[in-house]
Amino acid sequence: MIKKFLPVSEKIPNFMHGADYNPDQWLHAPGILEEDIRLMKLSGCNVMAIGIFAWTALEPEEGRFSFEWLDRVLDAFANNGLYAWLATPSGARPAWMSMKYPEVLRTETNRVRNLHGMRHNHCYSSPVYREKTAIINGKLAERYGSHEAVIGWHISNEYHGECHCELCQEQFRQWLQMKYGTLESLNLAWWTSFWSRTFTAWEQIESPAPHGEYAMHGHNLDWRRFVTDRTIDFCRHEIEAVKAMNSTLPVTTNMHMIDSLDYRKLAAIIDVVSWDAYPMWHEQKDDSELGSTFAFHHDLYRSLKRKPFLLMESVPSATNWQAVSKLKRPGMHKLSSLQAVAHGSDSVQYFQWRKSRGASEKFHGAVVDHAGHEHTRVFKDVTELSHTLADISQVTGTATPSETAILFDWDNRWAINDASGPRNTGIHYEETVLMHHRAFWQQGIPVDVIGAEEDFTPYRLIVAPMLYLCTEETGCKLEKFVENGGTLVMTYWSGIVNEYDLCHLGGFPGPLRKTLGIWAEEIEGLYDQDTNSVSLFESHALGLAGxxxxxxxxxxxxxxxxxxxxxxxxxxxxxxPAITVNRLGKGRAYYMATRMKEDFLAVFYCKIAEDIGLEKALNTKLPPGVTAQLRTDGMFDYVFLMNFTGQQKTVRLDDRLYVDLESSETLTRNVVLETNGIRIIKREANRS
Structure with missing residues (x-):
């Protein structure tokens, strides 16, 4: 039976609601803290992330620590029923450190060491940086690890980037020696006989560089894996320092840039997944495509641990760094915030609480504007959301069950985007994955986003678009999944290379050939202006035609x-053949040999859902641009109806009994969703 997950912190058993708070920017104005406490309580916010970039305020000179200001903040929180995610400040280091220890600064791909400045401009291999990080983290843990207001550790901030200094080069070589054992094995895996690149000594190997080696795909792939592993090693180093004083406090690190790191690996060492979402709402009148895109990302981060995650950053109004910083239209703050909740978040957090007065984010949206008071539209939106989160508090900790999974691996993503193949102007891997996901989003069918190494048995349907990098092990797992009765959908450009980015021999799609029942002889890239078309036969199991x-x-x-x-x-x-289905054991494997457009994917996945009986959040046909998402505790289902169309829409409910979770109103068959509208409705769960 499905049960609720325990809250991240027993101190906040319901939804977390708050923001990044930077009191270290206001030490010259002591009255700000008192006013912020008043406004936090007035807004209904209950938790802040504190100290994310506060290293200089905590250690203004090497070895001289200043914690009095943080004492005041955390004590004030404790006295007013507020809580804090206490951050380690490693995202940006003090100037005194960069001057005295230049080795802590990052070296770029051109082998030039950076000057002091910006954030994440440091080397994870630097012994000095590791030592200084352990000291400051240890001091924080010793002083605040048992503080009443602290509910957990916010480790650094948006880990990303890479360093190419000599320390990292040596670590890379050691990593390769551990992986391959011998140069002979490495040379074979990287196919270094091409262009006479064979290595005869480990010291000859360097990281990819624009003025050196950058075209060995196995080399590039291993470098990205190394960067992930090195970052995780540094994160673990930080966690060990804070956990030493109080191992019961949960740790998280906020994720954001999926280009840099394999977040599935990073998630394994933290207690709760959190991420930062910044959609560019209202670029179009209809926000449904963007809504489905961020639904995918929420599903991805929830799936990393298959339990509720935290929305650690979002913006309550407009950013200042997007190409156009457009204000949220009425209703969008509630809709976009609760979209995260609908997909499994147990928090809504913002960057930032109070706008910075200067520097690069002084115009970035915040709960408290430069005006400094509560009489703003944004503050009202945040306060009203607090009331909603209180009304729907029973949703906290509930599960998001799914019978459908999309296979999305960072190794595969990196390899596809590095390959010199049929369309170097853009093979659009991410866009393709999003389109397949959107077909389920439109039907209100919950989806997990999983990796190849995970257990496939909980799912009835697995969709694996462009599984270019497919190991023999993954091929066997997918074959067994289909034989045992699962339905598999795959596309072109699958089963091409193995884990070393070496092409499978004997015919594509390599280890998937038996499962799919096809042989891919050639692949053609079309120019942007070119199209083809596919005619469907009527006499097949799905009954598609046209x-x-x-x-x-x-x-x-x-x-x-x-x-x-x-x-x-x-x-x-x-x-x-352009589209095929292969019956294997008890299941079926479908293959699309060409990139189909959204109209086909919509009808195809509707037929698949009908054929195998996938459960929807709501058993009804949803208007285009309206979606439904389900959370459940096993006793009751909570259905989130969300309207991203930019127009008022009506949804016809199925014949079950529904109650509006905010108003307690018993609903009739037709539910009206206003522009940017959302309704959270409750029904008894089907426990048969």
Whole structure:
């Protein structure tokens, strides 16, 4: 039976609501703290993230520590029923450290060491930086590890980037020696015989560089893996320092830039996943595409631990760093915040609480504007959201069950984007994944986003778009998944390379060939202005019919036991298979040999859902741009109806009994969603 997850902190059993708070920027104005406490209580916020970039305020000179200001803040919190995620300040180091110990500064790919400045401009391999980080983290833990107001550790801030200094080069070589054992194994894995790149000594190996080696794909892939591992090692170093004083306090680190790191690995060493979401709302009149994009990311971060996550940063109004910093329209603050909750967040946090008076984010949105009072639209929006979060507090800790998973791996992503292949102007891996996810979002079907190393058995349907990097082990797992009755959907550009980024021999899609029942002979990239089309046969299990346009990629495949569902209509491969299904054991494996557009994916996944009986959050047809998401505690279901269309919409409920969670109103069959509207409705869970 599904049960609730325990709260992240027993001190806040319901939703966390708050912001990044930087009292260290206001030490010259002591009255600010008292006013901020008043405004926090007035807004209904209950937790702040403190000290994220406060190293200089904590240690103004080497070895001289200043904690009195932080004592005042945390004591004031404790006296007023407020709480803090206490941050380690390693995201930016003091100027005195950079001057005295230049080795702490990061070296770029051009092998030039940076000057002091910015954030995450430091080397994770530097013994000095590690020592100084351990000291300041240890001091914080010793002083505040048992403080009444502290509910957990916020480790650094948005880890990202890489260093190419000699310390990191040596660590990279050691990492490679541990992985490969011998140069012979490394040379074979990287295929260094191409262009006479064979290494004869470990010292010859360096990280990829624009003025050196950058075209060995196995080399590039291993460097990205190393950067992830090095960052995780540094994060673990930070965690050990704070956990030493109080091992019961949970730790998190806020994630944001999925380019840099394999977050699935980082998630393994923290207690709760948190991430920072900054959508560019209202670029179009209809926000549904952007809404589905951020739904995917919420699903991704929830799936990293398959339990509730935290929205650690969002913006209550407008950013200052996007191309256009547009204000949220009425209703969007509530909708976008509760979208995170709908997909599994147990918090809504902002950057920032009070606007910085100067520097690069002085115009970034905040709960408290430069005006310094509560009489603003944004403050009102935040306060009203506090009331909503209190009204729906029973949702906290509930699960998000899913029978469907999308396979998304960082190794695969890095390898695809590095490959010199059929469309170097853009093969659009991320966009393709998002389109497949959107087809379920539109139906209100919950989706997990998983990695190849995870357990496939909880799912009835797995979608793996462009699984370019597919190991023999993953191929076997997917084969067993289908044989045991699962449904698999895959696309072109799958089963091409192994874990070393070496092409599979014997015919693509390599270890997936038996599962899919096809052989991919050739692949063609189309120019942006080019299209093809696919005609579907009517006599197949799904009953799809008609002609649909495809673009960007066309793979020439041969059926080897698979049933042909649709064929190309154009070019010299007209009449050849474009969409197939292979029956294997108790299950089926579908293959799309070309990039289909959204109209096809919508009807295709509707038919798949009907065919295998996927459960929807709401058993009804949703208007385009309206979605439904489900959380449940096993006794009651909580359905979030969300309208991203920019217009008023009406949703027809199914015949179950529903109650509006905010108003306690019993609902009729038709529910009106205002522009940027959201309704959270409750029903008894089906426990059969």
């Amino acid at each position: 002609t649909f346009e495809s673009h960007e990629i066309c793979e020439v495949i041969h059926a080897e036991g698979a049933e042909i569902i649709g064929v190309y209509r154009e070019e010299f491969y007209a009449g050849k």
